Amino acid sequence: xxxxxxxxxxxxxxxxxxxxxxxxxxxxxxxxxxxxxxxxxxxxxxxxxxxxxxxxxxxxxxxxxxxxxxxxxxxxxxxxxxxxxxxxxxxxxxxxxxxxxxxxxxxxxxxx
Amino acid sequence: xxxxxxxxxxxxxxxxxxxxxxxxxxxxxxxxxxxxxxxxxxxxxxxxxxxxxxxxxxxxxxxxxxxxxxxxxxxxxxxxxxxxxxxxxxxxxxxxxxxxxxxxxxxxxxxxxx
Numbered sequence: 001x002x003x004x005x006x007x008x009x010x011x012x013x014x015x016x017x018x019x020x021x022x023x024x025x026x027x028x029x030x031x032x033x034x035x036x037x038x039x040x041x042x043x044x045x046x047x048x049x050x051x052x053x054x055x056x057x058x059x060x061x062x063x064x065x066x067x068x069x070x071x072x073x074x075x076x077x078x079x080x081x082x083x084x085x086x087x088x089x090x091x092x093x094x095x096x097x098x099x100x101x102x103x104x105x106x107x108x109x110x111x112x
Numbered sequence: 113x114x115x116x117x118x119x120x121x122x123x124x125x126x127x128x129x130x131x132x133x134x135x136x137x138x139x140x141x142x143x144x145x146x147x148x149x150x151x152x153x154x155x156x157x158x159x160x161x162x163x164x165x166x167x168x169x170x171x172x173x174x175x176x177x178x179x180x181x182x183x184x185x186x187x188x189x190x191x192x193x194x195x196x197x198x199x200x201x202x203x204x205x206x207x208x209x210x211x212x213x214x215x216x217x218x219x220x221x222x223x224x225x226x
Contacts, residue, residue, distance in 0.1 A: 032213065034214070036217075041149075041202060041220070041222070042219060042220065043116075043204055043206075043217035043218050043219045043220045044155065044204075044206075044217045045217070046113070046214055046215070046216055046217075049213070049214060087154075099145065099157050099160070099170075100155075100157070100206075100215055101157075102154040102155040102156075103154060104154055105154065
């Protein structure tokens, strides 16, 4: 699995957009970018994933650069409940799906 | 997504004893996984639970310490054997929903070994 690099921590004001970067410069052509978050020792929560096109769902948007070497998770209107550890993971999809390898993630703190 | 439950949600155990953790999912899934999260650390994959065959363990984890059962496509158990305080962790079950190419996680079992 390709490795990812994330900043260890970030702050965001409540109501503002939170933009969490992830570097995955060694990503392979069949590998997706997945984002999970973990709130205070609960089980990780799936947020979103994508291959090369930008993706949006009810939780967040995922912007992947054209060369696929980096991506940004966007929480459009952060709330205090979005305070969590955010993990960026690359993994093959389809029949090549492999195990998820979690790094240290980014601790996002949303403050009033 | 999949709805995953784990039992027990937490436990306090004495060293030398064993604990079996159950994982139940609300739909049939091909792949189930067990992870460990030690205090202040990220998640580490223990093994892939295979239905009808022996689990596939990651480096550093062995069947004698962490025996796993997977009797059907909706259920799995992980046993933590001969526990020591170093086994104090959160143990997490996850499943792969193939149609969504996404893994979903259970709420975890918080284990404290005294």
